[in-house]
Structure formats: C-alpha cells, structure tokens
Amino acid sequence: MKSLYPTTLLLILLFFALNVNAQQTPGAIQESAISIQGATLHTGKGEVIKNSRIDFNNGKIEYIGKANENHPLKPNTQIIKANNQHIYPGFIVPNSTLGLVEIDAVKASKDENETGSFLPHIRSLIAYNTESKVVESMRPNGVLIAEITPRGGRISGTSSVVQLDAWNWEDAYINKDHGIHLNWPSIYKRMSHLDKKKKIKQDLENYTKEVNKLTVYLEQAKSYRSKEIGTKSIAFEAVKPVFSGNKTLYIHANTKQQIADILQFKTNLQIPKIVLVGGYEALIYASELKNAKIPVLVNRPHSLPRKDDEDYDAPFKLATQLTQAGLLVGLEPSGDMERMNARNLPFYAGTCAAYGLSKEQALQLITHNNAQILGIHNHYGSLEVGKSATLFISEGDALDMRGNKLTHAFIDGRAVSLKTHQTKLYERYSKKYKK
Template sequence: MEKLICFLLIAFITSASADSLLLKGAVVHTVTQGILEPGDVLIRDGKIAAVAAKLDEKADRVMDLKGLHLFPGLVSASTDLGLVEIAGVRASVDDRETGEFTPEVESWLAVNPDSEMIPVARANGITHFAPVPQGKFITGTSSLLALHGWTIEDMLVKRRSGMHLSWPDQTLTIPPPDAPPTAKSLEDQARERREKVRSVEQFFADAEAWSKRDPKSPKVPAWEAMQPVLNGDMPLMIHAQEAREIRSALKWAESRPKVRVVIVGGRDAWQFAAELAEQKVAVIYSEVFSLPSRATDSYDVQFAAPGLLHKAGVKVAISEGLDRASASGQRNLPYIAAQAMAFGLPADATLAAITLVPAQLHGAGDRVGSIEVGKDASLFVATGDILDIRSEVKYLWISGVEQSLESRHTRLAEKYRSRPKAR
C-alpha cells in the first residue's frame, strides 16, 4: 500500500511539473526584443519554452489573450517589503541591526513570508523584490526573493545579491551667530566627516588584509562576507543622496577598480551623469517623487533625473526607496517609473528600469526580468500598458505557477461592497 501511495505521488508530481501553458495573441512586451503584437508565449516546467509571433505548439492549456498585454514580472530593486509590516509597531519592524559594520547580516532571514504587503504588491505585477538591510555604515547583504512561497527558503532566488553601504553624511551646517559655545564649528564638522570616511576606508583595508591570512586561521563571518565584494563577484550598493556624498563615494571608488559600485537613492546623481557613465556605475534611483532640495532647482528636477542619467549612458533602475512607506507603496512602482517616462526616460528604458535592470544589478538577469526562452516564467497579464494607472492586472505567474491576486484590498472592497444597505 505504501509503495502504491509513493508511486501515485511521484506520478502526480511528474505530471504537474510537465504541465504546459500556451499564451496566445497578447501584446508581448519582451523588454529585450521589443514588442510582439500579437505574440505567443509557451510555458513549460516553469520556464519560458518559446516566444514568437505565432506558435503552433501543443500545450496542456491554452489561454486566448487577444487585446491584453503580457509583461515580465516587475522587480523591486530596493525596498523594506517583508521587513516592515506596521511602521508604528516595533515588533513588526525588522529592517536593521545595531553596530556600524555588519556585513555578515543577510536580509532574507528577516523577511516575513506572511506579510499582508506581499499580496498587495503582487496584485500589481511585482513578482520579485530585494529587501535591503539598514543601519550605520556597512549594513549587510540584500537578497532577491519571489513574492510566492510558504517559507523564506521557498521565496529565495539569490541569497546574497549585493552588499550595502550607507555613505557617511557630507553636509555642513553653518552655526548661527547666536549659537552656544558647544555648537560644532565648520572645521569640527569637516573633521568628523573625514573621520567617518576614513573608518570606511580602514574597514575595507582590514578586510583585504584578512584575505591574505593563513588559510588555517579561524574564519570570521564579517571578513568572509566582504570577500565577494573585494573581488568583484558581488556589487557594493552605496546609499548616497546628496551631491557631496556621491562625489565622495565616486572618488573613493576610483581607488578600488575591482569593486563594482551601484549608487542607491541617487537624488543628485544626475549632476554626475558623465562620471557615472565613465566609471560604469549604475544607479537605483528612488527619488522621482522627492521635492526639489534646493531653491534653484526646477520643479521637475527629480522627475527628469532618470532620463538625464539614461541619456548619458548610465544603467538606471527605479525603486520606491526606503525613506517613505516603501513596503505598502510597492504597488505604485510602475507609476513612479511612468512619471520618469513622462519627463524624458524612453519607454523601453522605463520598462527595463523596473524589470531587467534591477534583475541584472541583483545578479539574476539570466533568470528574470524579460520574456526570453530559458528564463523563469514569471509574467503577468494586464488590460493595457502597466505604466498606465488605468490598467488592471488580470493574471500573474511566478515560475510558471499562477498566483492569486487577492489581497487585503480586495477583501476589504468585497466586505464593504456587501455591507447592509441603508433602509
């Protein structure tokens, strides 16, 4: 009897994994090969098996998507989704560790797979996200996860996708004439910020020195974690907003050519577009809807920044960022990108900025981010262009598995739609 049960179970799993799905007649936004209108996509064993204007392949299931649009799943490049549930409830916030240098921290271990924010983000086309650890200087590594799975192990796509460094604040505050004697002078402030940068430099120097140790010496998790960054196998994602921070970070990066730097946040990155392009430094831009920081800035300076960076040759991803309601606001990711498109970022680059580019920056560009043969079948169907706020997501798959689009928003809508009517 046990043998029979095992045989039936194996047969069921085999048949389930062998299921194929043919999506026909959609407007297919491939990201890498333009738009097929109409186009067909064949999914087999959780992977994209074929993409063409017309496919005559046999499939277990066929869906007619005439008049609908098919997109690769959106990728959130920098977020606290899964790490923060209710910002005002400390027990539901797990987005940082204490200490100035904690490279051994891995963000995926703190993700809550039952977060109510995950279905909300998924319902608007987001299939993957990179939770970012926060803290003082070296804050740890982000990971790339899928918005599907019973456990964090089920969700994990790439365990260590980038090391995060919050660049020391470089601002100076001029003391007012009536400042108390204890107020810090400009010289004291400048000295403190130089010391902070030197502490970062010293940490990297110590990590390099440790790499030359006797192989038989005991392992130190912090130094072990830094080695992929030093040899260029993992990007160093430097969080920097203000112009002086970005200038300082770029100058430091010049002395470490092996380190692959990505600027995260990048409010004033547009001022260094040429330097960023020359040094091949990508930007995860999160400030599209930030207010201009200077009275001399035009009203649209942040709207236009991604377009200026792209025009200069900088690889640009767009994110919601970490300073606002990042976890709950992930559903707005396509509309943030759409604002950048309205102010100069080309349409194809805009879609890539929330799909393929973030996947590439997090080391998973060969698996997700575009509709190509061999990639994971993480796709969604919408009634129109996803950059248009009027479009509605109708179906979504992650690795070939169709996902429910129910969320607390749909449940509340149904609840109040069914409320007792006034007599």
C-alpha cells in the same frame, strides 16, 4: 479547570485569527504547458510584439512569436486568450524592506536593522517574512520580485533577491546574499548654536574622519587572511567577496561630494562592482560614473526637490537624464512608507515615461535594468526563450494606474493568487454601493 478556560479560549481565537489573516497559499508547480495568445507582449528590453503568442512549460519560456504563426503546441496545453490585453515581465523592486517590517508602530514586527555600525555579515534574508500582508499586496500591481535590504549602521548587511510567492525564505530566494549595503557618510548635519563657518568646518572634519575610518575597515577586510591571523572574523569573511566581484557593493549616497569620493574610493580599493543607490546629484558626474561602470538606482520620482532653486519636477526627470547620459538606471522605492508604496513601482516608471522616456524605456527601468543591477538578468527581467516564465497579463497599460488591472500572474510558471486583504475589502464594499 475553570482557570484554564480563558487561556484555552484565547488560544483557539488566536488560531482562527492567524488562519484568517494568513498569506495566500503559494501557487502549485506548473504541471502542463501554457500558451497565452493574442496580447500585446512587452519583452522588457524595448521590443513590442502585437498579436503575440508566448508558450511556457516547466517554468521556462519555450516560444515567443506571433499568434498566427504555425508553431506546434505541446499536448494538453492550456490556452489563454488575451486579445486586447498586455503581457509584461514581472516587475522587480530593489532596495526594499518588504517582509522585514509589518507595522512601523509595533516594535516586535520590525526586523530591518541590528545594533552596531559595521555589520556586513548580517543577513536580511533569514528575517524575511513570507506571510507579510504587505508582501501579498505587491502582486496585484505586477511586482513579483524584490530585493530584501537591511537598514541602519555604516554597513547595514547583505541583501537577497526573492520572488513574492513562497512558503518560507528558503523557497523564496533567487539570488542569496548577493550584495552588501554601505551608507556613505553624510557631510553636513543640522545647524546648531555654533556659527555657520565653524559648523561647516567641523562637519567637513567629521566627514573626513568617517570616510577614513570606512576606508581603513575595508582595507583590513581586503587584506584579511584567516589562516595567517589564526582567528576567524565573520564580518571580514562577508566582505571578502566584494573585492573578487562575487558580491556587489551598494553605496547609498546623494550629494556631488559623496559621489566624487565614491569614484575615488572605487579606484583606490579596486572594487569591481559598485551600485550607487539614490544618486540625486549623479548627473554632475554622469560621464565618470559611466566610465567606472557604476549603475544608479534612482529614488522614486514621486518626491519633492531637495534644493530651493531646483525645478519643481527635478525628481521626475532624473532617471530620464541619467539614461540619456548613457548610464544603466533602475528605480527603487525607499523613503516614507516605502513598503506600502513599493506596489506603486510601475507608476513611478509611468511618471518617467511622462518626462522624457518612451514607455518601453520606462518599463526597462523596473524590469531588465533592475534585473541587471541585481544580477538576475540571465533568468528574470525580460521575456525571452529559455528564461523564467515570471510574467503577468494586464487589461491595459501596466504603467498607468487606470490600465494596471491584472487577470493572471505567473512566477516561474506557477499561477499565483492576485487576492489580498485589500481586494477582499474592495469586493465587500463594492457590493454595498452596487445596491
């Protein structure tokens, strides 16, 4: 019996540790109508309504107008007075590995990629961890929806869109397996002992080989017929919807040569829906991208320029320049510490507002525009009658870290918790300094 004691004690301690560190309990289904009155309402599509009123019931928005308009309230409506505050649609973060990795230094907590190169059948959704402590830290900044995206390989797998307050991935998903992510071959590698001219020639040859290999693979997937072949390929089955337009092909690329080749690639293979992710040099082909109806998910503007001769603020201006060129533009947070930094999404948009966009245009980058790119705009991304009541109330300007202080947040009409392990630490240490 004594030999069992340490094991039993360890299990008990582990049980309590897991309970203490678990996610907040997801919000309960909305039971009565809610009316938020007196706030400045930002629709996410450019319109602003001062002294507004928004009513929602059963998770859907039923009325938007002025607070002083004589519109009847449903019985037992809960009224929230939000004078001098702001209402926004929930922010949407695309191309994120939220819930796929908890601690970078702990291999067992990393589930963002699989071994292999062509993996269109890999589903990131089933690896999504709703109990992630990183995920819960998004909500206090207004980030309520995310695209969960795999990494690695030439074709990484499929992404899904989830809401960030759920018991499990089955409860979380909004748009399941909606897109396939392709990492376009890069042209130039690191310099080696070879002379420069020989190195450049070799890199171009390797690049051409990789593009041809990719093209052949997708051509095979396009012509794939399981009944004719007699064997079933789950990889080709996953790719087939890309050619019918039922899935979006997200191509990660940045250089002008890559973008030029992607435009030709789209034409040759007749792929209906392509989204360019990154697009650092997309401005060079802005008119061609616009004509091809290819949106761009611009990488976070809080980055350094990629070229020695560029303006220091080139990343800050890119979203503005592409928007002014007539492209559909959204913002994505990939890069160093991307999961933790995803909560800074509203401040990335705020930086774009400081570099040429109006505040409402900048807001669209992370609401309606991202919703359009992810294919969820019929229900999310803007505040309109009939759409999901996924929104929040902020004490001030949500694109400014000084004003982004949430008092309430709702996902599909459910009131969600704004408490996290970080807010608990803040409350704990604020008591010390108040003394």
